[in-house]
Amino acid sequence: MKKLAIISALALLAASCTQDAGLTYSGKDKIYFTYNYTLLNQVINFDKVTFSFGMKPEQVIKDTAKIAVRVMGQRSDKDRQYRLSIDNDSTTAIPGVHYEVLPPLQTFQKGIFEDTLRIVVLRSSLNGSHITQENRRLRLRMESSDDFDNGTKQGAAIDLYINNYLSEPRWWKQYEGSGLYYYHPEKWKILMTFHDNFKDPNKDYPMDANLVYSYFSSLRNYLIQNPTYDKETRARVLIDKLVP
Template structure:
């Protein structure tokens, strides 16, 4: 009986010591420098039956496209979100990014303006943005052979920050000058084949058509009047593909005789 009592007492002390060690490790988790990274996932709430769950989506890129921009717009700013693991600081800190030459196809001064490898993470924030000015002039406009230029960035440690999670230590910036087909297009049979000029005409009818993720009038056949208006417009107003010179109709491209 006495030996059982002693074993129980020893077990109690072991548990107390382990708990103390765990508490200490948690308390000291961010006593070192904060850990910097590119934002690489987002969380959304999704309703499943009567329950609401969180869904995490991972990504490793930002895309800046001039496809919807007016012709006079010759530059735009891409904003890449940067975050850290740790405590918010009451003073500005610096982080550093490096262009990865093996994965980069964009050219500095041609497709984007030069930017400093050393950036400021402003005080009082958990997230900040790395701003890169993208230049339109030399981005291809081809619909038939679309080209994306890529700028790949790697995060580097500094005096203010250690490195964060592995998947957040790099990111890609894609740049283009064409209108990528929206995700919902192929699911709308009345629109027939995709052409960026057809989509732009839809947007001119109603700006809600600019939604890239989902069709804005997909209930009660609400888009029917727009599809018919698009068909009539293309019949009435000659509209041509800039590369081939073919005339665009709702259901076909027609080559023009010289």
């Protein structure tokens, strides 16, 4: 009899938890920007995205920057709309000059938890100088709409940086003190011809440590044997310095 009472109590508790679980989320679903990557098994969240024309052929005059948006709530069996605003006080990118005009209402597709905001970016008015390194910023904010409330504070806004120079890849600083030295776009271009793994600027480590150092040694020898120059200053590029 005592065992039966315990089983009945557990059943009631489970039913109560099930009902509570269904009530933990109410109201409209929420939506927010999300950009992250994994470093040493830890997810690192960012509030900015960079789109660079620096790796694109010169004939590419427009392209598409992509920002992930995610729903906190339920998947829907129909398309829904979310609303964006532009923070003009913190934005230096000009609509129609650095990016195509962005409609405030965007569609979030049915049946998914994460969708992609696509922004057409324009190249012709961007300075390609490695020295001045011009970045144009577009700061977007998520607003409430008929279908969504704006979501977490962390994902309420995001900055899109648009540039036209070959900006430093994320992995470069990992190796500055281990034979790669200072960043220069001409050095990176040569590494990219050595191996495709160097082409992804968003990786933390392009390849196995023993292999990557052999490429740095090859880069040093290449720059000694093949005079390479900074396009703006005409200084010669060596592995550890620029020579006027």
